[in-house]
Amino acid sequence: MQESGNDIGVMRAALEWYSAMGVDMALSDEPVDRFAAPASVQKTAPASMPSGAQTTTDAPAPTQTHMQPEVHNVEEAKALAAAATTLDALREAMDGFEGCPLKHRATNLVFAAGNPDADIMLVGEAPGREEDMQGAPFVGRSGELLDRILAAIGLNREKVFIANTLPWRPPGNRNPTPAETAVCLPFLVRQVELVAPKVIVTMGGAASKTLLKTEAGILRLRGKWKDIEVGEHSCTSIATLHPTYLLSQPAQKALVWRDMLSLKAKMATFE
Template sequence: MTNRQLNREELLATLDWYAAAGVDIAVGETPVDRFAQSAVVPVTNPARRAVPAALQAQTPAAPPVLQANGPADADPGEARTLAASAPTLDALRAMLEDFDGCGLKLRATNLVFADGNPDAKVMLVGEAPGRDEDLEGRPFVGRSGQLLDRMLAAIGLDRGSVYIANTVPWRPPGNRTPSPSEVAVCLPFLYRQIELVAPKVLVALGGASASTLFETDTGITRLRGQWRDLTIGSHTMRAIATLHPAYLLRQPAAKRLAWQDLLSIRAALDS
C-alpha cells in the first residue's frame, strides 16, 4: 500500500468515523515536553531522592486532566427541582433543550425527547439514542426501531397508539453505555415525562431501562415478563420489562420470549 495525502472528502469521512466512535479530543491544549518529563525522577516518598531545583524549574506544569465524559454532570437534586416545575410535555422538552447539566448534550446532534402519542395508554422506555436517532431527533428509528414497529403491529399497535422515550435523551459517544452520573441527572426528566403522559402500561425495553426504572440488579432474562405496580410521582401504573429489539436482532431465537411479553401486554390493555 502506498502512502498518499488524503483528499478533503476522505479527511471529512475519517473525522466523521472518529466522532461516531466517541473520539472528540485530538491533543491537549498545553504542549508537553516528553524529554523533560522522562528526566524527572518520580518521588512517592519525601525521604527518597529529591528532584534538583534546577531541573524542577525546567519541568513544565502537568497538562490538564481530560475527563472522558467531558464536564461534570449537574447535581441530580437541581434536575429534580427543574423537572418537577414542568407543567406540560412541551415545557419539559423546552427545559431539556436549554439544560446544560449533562455532558452528553455537548456531543449530541439532537435532543431525542420522544415519539408517538402523548395520550397513549402504553409508554415504552429504551436506554439511549443511537446514531440514527441522534441524526433524526426521534427514538427507535434505526434497525431496532423497525423491528419495534413490527413487534407493535403484531399486537395491533403502532406509533400513533404508543409513546416512546429513553432513559437519557442524548446519544452517548460511540453508543457507549450511559454513565451512572449521566443517568442520574437525566432520570428526573424521564420521571416527569412518565408522570405527564400517565400511561396505563409502562414497558421497559432492555435490561438497562428495566434496572433503572425498577431499581434492581436482576438480569433482563429473569426480569422480563413479570408484572408489577410502579408508582412515579403521583401516577401508578402496571409495568413490565421485555427484551430490547437490538438484542433480538442479535439473538433471533429470543423472539419467542418477546412474543410472550407482547401477548401479555395486549391482554393487560384489553382487561
C-alpha cells in the same frame, strides 16, 4: 500531490467513524506515531539532585474523560421538570438545560414520540447514532424492528408513547454513567406523570433497572408484571429485551414474542 476521490472517501468514512465513536477534538496539532515511539524513555536525574534521591518516570495524571453532573444539576433538573405542566413545556425545559455534559456532545435532543394520550408507554435506554441525528427515538433498523413487534399485537406508534431513559446520546453509544442517568431521570419521571400510562414497557437493561429500581439483569426481569410508582404516578409494568439487542441476538425474539402476548392480554383488560 492530488488526492483521489477514493482517498477522500476513505478519509470521510474515517471521520464519520470517529464522530460516531465520540471523538470530536484533536489533542495536538500534529499526529503522533505511537508505533515509532521508543518503548521506554530513561530520565536522567539533574546534576543538583542529592545522591540517593529517587527519580520518577510517572506521567501526569490523566484528566477525567467524562464530566460528571454535580448534585446541584440534579436538583435543577428536578425543579425544571416539576415546573413543566405540559409535554411541550417539558421539552422546552430540557432543551434549555445545561446540567448534563451529554448534551454538549449530542447532535439533537431526543425527547419522545407517539401518542401522549396512550395507555401504553415504551421506555428505551439512550439514543443511538440514528436517533441522535434525527432527534427521534427508535429509528433506523431498531425502529423498524420495533414497528414489526408492535404490529404483531395490533399496535403502532400512534397507539403508544415512546421515550428514553436518557434524551441525549452517550458518545460512541457507551453505557451512561450512574450520574448521567441521575441527572436525566427527573425529566423521564415527569414524562411519565404527564402521560399517565396504564402500562410501562421497559425495553432493555438500563431502562428496566432504572424504573424498576433493581440491579437484576434484563433476562431475569423480562416477562414479569410489576406494579411500580414513578414520581406521583402508579401503574403496572413489564420488562422486555431491546430491539437493538435482538438485531445481534435474533434467537431471543421468541422471548419478546412471549412478552408481547402477555402485553396483549393485559391490553384486553382495558376495554
